[in-house]
Amino acid sequence: MDEDDSQKVGRDVSLVRRRPLSPLERxxxxxxxxxxxxxxxxxxDCNDDRTEESLAVTEDSNTLVASDQICESDTPIKEITMPQEEITHLSNGRTVADCSDVQSQVGAGTPSHMAEPLPKSLPRETMIEFGELLVAEFRKKGRVEFRKMFQLQEGVRLQSxxxxxxxxxxxxxxxxxxMRxxxxxxxxxxxxxxxxxxxxxxxxPAIAYPKDASxxxxxxxxxxxxxxLESGSGSGAMSLFLSRAVGSKGTVLSVEVREDHLGRSVKNYKRWRLSWARRRGGEEWPxxxxxxxxxxxxxxSLLAGRGFHSVALDLISPQLVxxxxxxxxxxxAVCAVYLANITQVVDLLDGIRCSSLPLLCERIIEVPVRDWLVAPARQKDGDFCTRKSPLSNEDKKDLCGVEEKGESANDARPFGSVPYISRPHPEQLSHTAFLVKLRKYVQ
Structure with a gap:
């Protein structure tokens, strides 16, 4: 091989190596x-085989030689044989028989009633039992098409x-x-x-969404x-978040003016505690x-003799309480107020000013959350797109001879050449509430 030819092959290889790595590769x-x-x-393995077939390394590590040109040379090629015992072993030490066993245990294409025995459980891991609350979820193309919470019962079917x-x-x-x-x-x-x-x-009533509660x-x-202190129990969402935050050593006083709303919040609170005890093997939620x-x-009179480290208000007119x-x-300490519209915020601040309350308004915010979809890029027919390395004019001329033989520079690319595409999720959660942070001061 001439020196010019070896430099040409070196440029061809460098083009492949300069291809940007995909997230899967990195x-x-x-x-x-x-x-x-x-x-x-x-x-x-598949892409490594492609690379080995298209390129070969000579004795000089700095000189790369094309495999088809090696075959045309007069240099004899020794056949390399490998014992059958070594062929059956994989790079990670497992045999082919071991891999077949692993694949049979995965059960990805097996119905639930025909699944293989499960592996041993981890320490402190509890299995699902009757009476627990579970969530069934089906995703398609990165989107949740079906989600349902249900209680596990004997002789019942999950319908979808x-x-x-x-x-x-x-x-x-x-x-x-x-499960299938x-x-x-x-x-x-x-x-x-x-x-x-x-x-x-x-x-x-409407709940305080987790993003706002956090x-x-x-x-x-x-x-x-x-x-x-919590005023406006609603459906019990904020009560549960407060219960977890204060722990077994703290207390939450939840006050609700409507009887039906109070009944719903109590039921939701008790239902969560019962399910928690089952999933934790008897450990109770505080x-x-x-x-x-x-x-x-x-x-x-209800608040007489009590002192609170913080207050959460979810009321239509919090300035009245x-x-x-x-x-x-x-x-x-801080009083956090949850308000649905900006008019209520103005009325709150006006009520504080008129009542001369020792409260400072530190922040008025809303909490936006934007979901994104990140997935491998696909064409309209459903096939994955292929990442292509940018080539200069000189490189294109050098590769013309290779393309005429029915080969391309992408034939020697390593795995993970599918590009990723990201875009905002089409279903976004819009405005939920304004959060007002009030702090008590002493003159």
Whole structure:
């Protein structure tokens, strides 16, 4: 091979190496070999074979020679043989027989009633049992097409547009398992988080969304052992978040003026505690929320002798209850107010000014959350797009000879050449509420 030809081949190889790495490539190169999934290993092996067929390394490590030109030379090529025992072993030490066993245990294409035995559970891991609350979720193209919270019962079926699953098949299995319906649709069965529960539980009035409740807890700086006052129990969403924040050493006093709203919040609170005890093997959720039906503006006797580290108000007219609440709020503590529209915010500030209450308005905010979709780019026919390396004019001329032979520079690309595309989710949560942070001061 001439010196010019070797430089030409070197430029061809450098073009392939200059291709930008995909997220799958970057991450898989950092992970240990034994942690890679079978799909990644298969992609890696296939593309490594392509690279080895198209390029060969000579004795000089700085000189690369094309494989077709090596075959045309007079240099004899020694045939390399490998014992059959070594061929049957994979790079991570497992045999082909071991891999077939692993694939049979995955059960991705097996109905739930024909699944293989499950692996041993982790320490302190509890299996799903009857009476628990579960969430069934079906996703398609990055979107949630079906989500339902239900209680596991004997002899009952989970109904959906994608088929049914027997409740009996879910019992005794770990949470987070994908099960197949009668229509072969993959449904994820898992235990609900507190966020899932407040979004899917039965409601009376509108709830304080988890994003707003989390911000209110940050404003109020609620820690374990605090005594918190909540006015406007609603459906019990904020009561549950406060209950978890104050822990077993703290207390929450929740006041609601309407009897039907109070009944709904109490039911949701008890239902969550019962399900928590089952999923934790008897460990109880702290019973630290005390519900009362009263009008807080005229319930000074209910607050007599009490002091609160923070206050959460979810009322139409919170300025009417502030004169009763502020005397029981610790100096320097925060009162977080949840209001639906800006007119209520103006009325609140006007009421504080007219009543000469010792409150400072520190912040008036709303909490936007924007969901995104990130997935491999696909064409209209459903096939994955292929990332192409940019080529200069000189490089295109050099590669003309290779393309005439029916080959391209992308034939030697490593795995993970599919580009990713990201865009905002088409379904966005719009405005929910304004959050007002009031702090008590002492003159």
């Amino acid at each position: 991450i898989s190169q950092l992970l240990p070999q034994e942690s890679l999934g079978p799909e990644v290993e298969q992609l890696r 547009s994608w088929g049914t699953i027997n409740h009996d098949d879910m019992a005794g299995r770990p949470s987070g398992r994908i 319906t009668t229509h072969w649709a993959p449904i994820l069965i898992r235990r609900p988080s507190l966020e899932d529960y407040v979004l899917l539980m039965k409601r009376g 911000m209110m807890l940050t404003m109020m700086d609620v820690v374990e052992g605090d005594c918190v 019973d630290n929320v005390h519900f009362h039906q009263a009008d807080l503006s005229s319930a000074s 502030l004169p009763t609440v502020v005397p029981h709020l610790h100096p320097g």
